[in-house]
Each structure stands twice: as structure tokens, then as C-alpha cells.
Amino acid sequence: MMQFPQAQALRVDKADSLAEAVSGRRGMTSTQREVWIRRLFILAGFFSVIVMALIVLFLFKEGLGLFFDASVSDFLFGEFWYPTYDPPDFGILPLIAGSVAVTALSSFIAVPLGVGAALYLGEVAGNRAREILKPAVELLAGLPSVVLGFVGMVVLAPLMQEWWDIPTGLNVFNASIMLAIMAIPTIASISEDALHAVPRDLQEASLALGATRLETLTRIMVPGAMSGIGTAVILGMSRAMGETMVVLMVAGGAAQIPGSIFDSVRPLPATIAAEMGETPFGSEHYHALFAIGIVLFLLTLGFNLVAAYISHRFQQRGAATL
Amino acid sequence: MSTTSLAARRLRQNLVFALFRVLMLIVMGALGGILLYVLIHGAGALSWEFLTEPPKNSMTEGGIFPAIMGTIYLTVGAILVALPLGVAAAIYLSEYASEGKVLQVVRLGIQNLAGVPSVVFGLFGLALFVGYFKLGISIAAGSLTLGLLILPTVIGAAEEALRQVPDTFREASLGLGATRWQTIRKVVLPAALPGILTGSILGIGRAAGETAPIMFTAATFYTIGLPRSPLDEVMALPYHIYVLATAGTHIEATRPLQYGTVLVLISLVLGLSMVAIIIRTKMRKTKKW
Numbered sequence: 001m002m003q004f005p006q007a008q009a010l011r012v013d014k015a016d017s018l019a020e021a022v023s024g025r026r027g028m029t030s031t032q033r034e035v036w037i038r039r040l041f042i043l044a045g046f047f048s049v050i051v052m053a054l055i056v057l058f059l060f061k062e063g064l065g066l067f068f069d070a071s072v073s074d075f076l077f078g079e080f081w082y083p084t085y086d087p088p089d090f091g092i093l094p095l096i097a098g099s100v101a102v103t104a105l106s107s108f109i110a111v112p113l114g115v116g117a118a119l120y121l122g123e124v125a126g127n128r129a130r131e132i133l134k135p136a137v138e139l140l141a142g143l144p145s146v147v148l149g150f151v152g153m154v155v156l157a158p159l160m161q162e163w164w165d166i167p168t169g170l171n172v173f174n175a176s177i178m179l180a181i182m183a184i185p186t187i188a189s190i191s192e193d194a195l196h197a198v199p200r201d202l203q204e205a206s207l208a209l210g211a212t213r214l215e216t217l218t219r220i221m222v223p224g225a226m227s228g229i230g231t232a233v234i235l236g237m238s239r240a241m242g243e244t245m246v247v248l249m250v251a252g253g254a255a256q257i258p259g260s261i262f263d264s265v266r267p268l269p270a271t272i273a274a275e276m277g278e279t280p281f282g283s284e285h286y287h288a289l290f291a292i293g294i295v296l297f298l299l300t301l302g303f304n305l306v307a308a309y310i311s312h313r314f315q316q317r318g319a320a321t322l
Numbered sequence: 323m324s325t326t327s328l329a330a331r332r333l334r335q336n337l338v339f340a341l342f343r344v345l346m347l348i349v350m351g352a353l354g355g356i357l358l359y360v361l362i363h364g365a366g367a368l369s370w371e372f373l374t375e376p377p378k379n380s381m382t383e384g385g386i387f388p389a390i391m392g393t394i395y396l397t398v399g400a401i402l403v404a405l406p407l408g409v410a411a412a413i414y415l416s417e418y419a420s421e422g423k424v425l426q427v428v429r430l431g432i433q434n435l436a437g438v439p440s441v442v443f444g445l446f447g448l449a450l451f452v453g454y455f456k457l458g459i460s461i462a463a464g465s466l467t468l469g470l471l472i473l474p475t476v477i478g479a480a481e482e483a484l485r486q487v488p489d490t491f492r493e494a495s496l497g498l499g500a501t502r503w504q505t506i507r508k509v510v511l512p513a514a515l516p517g518i519l520t521g522s523i524l525g526i527g528r529a530a531g532e533t534a535p536i537m538f539t540a541a542t543f544y545t546i547g548l549p550r551s552p553l554d555e556v557m558a559l560p561y562h563i564y565v566l567a568t569a570g571t572h573i574e575a576t577r578p579l580q581y582g583t584v585l586v587l588i589s590l591v592l593g594l595s596m597v598a599i600i601i602r603t604k605m606r607k608t609k610k611w
Binding site for chain 2 (some may be wrong): 007030033036037038040041042044046047048049051052054055057059061062063065111113114116117119120121123124125131133135137138139140142143144145146147148149150151153154155181184188212213214215235238239241242243244245248249269272273277281284289290293294297300301303304305
């Protein structure tokens, strides 16, 4: 006579597989193992969130020490950064101004080039050109920042000095060009993805109505991809603001509020990178550099949250929302 | 628009498309120019001695062998950290997670981790690994820092690879009575392996080129001989370039060495990215499931 498994063991709804449910006896341990494995993977998924929390925790733990002696507004709006004077001045307004200057100017350069490259890749280039150019843009993204810093220092700086007869080639303009080269691939590849995501039938409908490819591009594709392009621009700016080696090597290092694009500046990341090495562990200066880290972290976090919000809020949901 | 003739509209289109082409050319020109410049100036410095000897004569002569080895140690360490964690997180995202608030939080965490500036990772590594865990300035501290930095890259690539495995594979396996974990281990992961490998190569390339995260956690200007334990500090290619170009007393004298080091670093990093890109293109072409 055939043996049927006991009815109470056949609980397919609780088991992770039919085999477990049927085998009954082994079922419990096997199910338990599956549950534990699932928990392990959920934990792994949360690991990035945990790391973010740890970053916040340790930045604040090391950075807040500064504010026992100095006020937050003196720190943020103080006009003098003289960390090694006696008494020292920890005012980061010139550093923030430096970061804002290079970020703004580099976006000014990178946005047209990055979006233009994306439009070319997405709408103009033939298949063969695209197959070569897309990986090339990715290669550009892979250039180490220290290499761009080096090129800016060794190649561009002397040229600028010669062309425009300025005291130093290490300035806002040079750093912005090098930062733009870093930001272009980010902007181009995210924008191109966004163009690609616009439903094909919209494009075909526009062309069928007699619009030229350009008219279709400017009136259908670009509006449809706008949230993606906006995200791309903001992420590119965030990348430029947080980038370290280029501004450390090329921006000139003078902690001043720039009056022209040929002035030297000392952006936030450059200050941290240049000074941390010579700072005694646990000194006031050390805490001040971590406090700069907090400011930089919050600025880039702000950019990234805005980007995430835009891409979420204005997401293309089928053709109906256009 | 209706009043403009078709010819005028065509002309405008050609002009604007030509502009896009010019913008693309400028971008490619920047890439080509940089690569060519470094190649021309760096090729002269390359020699067997340069690749296999330590620096000599207060860095003005000799090679960069310890820096090459240091970069290899750091990147291997970084991928040992990032690969298991990244693949596990990707398995969660692709195989276990369901849409909802929890998933949103996880995705936001990964996105924002990807956006944390590299110098902030450096500060974090300094505070947590060097200070709190008392690893000191060491390969271990640098590898852990770099590993967390490339984690989002690895997660992204691994998740894409897992998602490309068709659901029919999973359904067939589950239908045969395999558990979810057995399905993942025996069916989904093997099918996604090439994609995961591509992701790890991209991660390695990224880790090899980063400077700011290792400045305060692992890198040093000069070591006598190679490191003997993971708790030793190391020389590394990107840091070597930075130091030679900015801080030496013989900046002009070491120019050829700087170009050579830049060329070696670029070849390493771009070589890795190129391998990853080629594998991926091949995969997309040959895979027919």
C-alpha cells in the first residue's frame, strides 16, 4: 500500500518548496535553514545602510569636538582659514566658496558637453559609431582622478600661464576643466539611459506625423527624458563637488574667496586631503578637518537626495503621463 | 513651424546634429589627448628596471615595483571585502526583496553610499579602521576602506547580472522541488557569474585608481622593501604620482618617472575596464536565452 505523507506535514504555504513539504521529517530543519539564509541576505542588503550610518556616526564623533570651542556659525561663515596660527582660525567660508566656484564652473562646461554627447549617442550616431563611442565614454569615466590632476598640473597650467599671462595656471578655471572631464561621463551615460527609456511609440508617432528627427528630439524625447537628464546633471555636480585629487593638485590651494576664474582656491576636499597628513591625531585642527568632512558629506548627500527625488517623482510611467 | 519650409527644417536639423557631433568630438578629443600625451611622454620611462626595481637615490632614479605591488595588495584586499558583501546584497535585491518601504530604504542607502566623496571615505577609514579598530595605517585599513567605496559598483553590476537570468530558470528549478537557496546557488548564480565577474573587474579598476581614500589609511611615501604583513603601510601607484608631482624636492628631475608611473596606472586601470567592457559586449551578443 502506498504511504502518503502525513497531512499536517504537507504545509506548502509555510515551506519554501514542495520537496520540503512532502518530505515532512527533514522539512522543518530545511525550512529553518531557508529562513536563516533569507535573514542573512536581508542583512547583507542593509549593509550599505549600516555603512552610511557608521559614516555619519564617525564623522560626527570626530568632527563635533571642534564645536566645544568654536560656534557653528563662526565655523561656517568665518572668513579666515588659518588652522596652524596661534590662536588658529577655523572659518570655512573661503573653502565653501572655492568648492562652489569650481562646481558651478565645471557644470557650466560639463552639462552642454555631457548632454550633447548623450544626444549624439542616443539620436544621431549610427550603430557602428555608438558601439565604439559608448565604451570610450566609459573609459573616460575610468580615468583615475590623480591622472587628471597630474595632466591639469603639468600640461594645462603652464599653457594657461603662457596664453593669458596670469600669475599661476593652478586656478578655478583649470580645476573646473579637469572636474568637467570627470563629470561628463556621468552626465552623458545617465542622460543617454533616460533618452533610451522614452517609449519608442511616442517617437514613432511624432515622426509619422511629419516632424523631423530634430523636432521629435526637442519636443518628445528631451521632455520625456527630462527627469533623467536632471538627475544626471545633479549627480555630475555632486561628483565634481566631492572630487578630491583634481582640486588638490590643480586649484592652487589658496584659502580665499575667488574674485575671478583665474584666482587660486582651496575647495573643501582639497583642504582635508592636504592637511590631514600633518595633523596630530585628536587635535583641534583634526576635529576641524572632520567637521569639513561633515559639511562635504551633507552637501553631496543633499545633491544625491535631490537627484533621487527628481528621478522618483518625475519618473516616466508609461506613455500616459506625457 | 507650419510656415517654415521642409528644407529650412531639414537645414536646422543638420546644423543642430552637427553641433552634437562637435560636442562629442570635444569629449573624445579630451580622452584621446590625455591618453596620447601620457603615452608619448611615459613610454620613454618604461623599462624592465622601472617595473621591477624599488626607487633609488631619494626617488629620482630606479623603479616603482613596491608601488605596483602595493596597489595590487590594496585592490585584491578591497575586492575580497566588496565581492562577498556586494553579491550578497545583490542577491537580496534581486531574489528576496519585494517592493515596499524596506526596499526603498535599502536602495536609497546604496545610492547615497555611491555618492559619498572619496575623501570622506578616507576620513571614515581613518576614524573607524585606523583609529577605532587600531589597525593603524595599513594594507588592512586601506583595503577595508576601498572595499566599502567600491561596494555600490559591485552591487549594481551583480544585481544587473542576476536580473538578466530569466525567471523561467528559477521556475524550472523551484518546480523540480529545489528550495530558494538551492535555486540561487545551483541555477541563478552560475548563470550570472560572467556578469558578476565584469562587475568585480570594474570595481578593481576603480579601487586601483583611487588616491584620497588611501592617503590617510594605507599609503606611504617610501618603504624599504615590500610589506610583510597586512598591518604594514604600503606604497601605491596613485599616491606615488601625487607625491612625486607635488611634494618632492626634485619635482622637475622626477618628471620622467612621474609620466612613467601615470602610464603604468592608466594601463592598469583602463586595461581592466576594457577587459570588463569586452566581456560584457561579448556576453550580450552571445547570450540567447
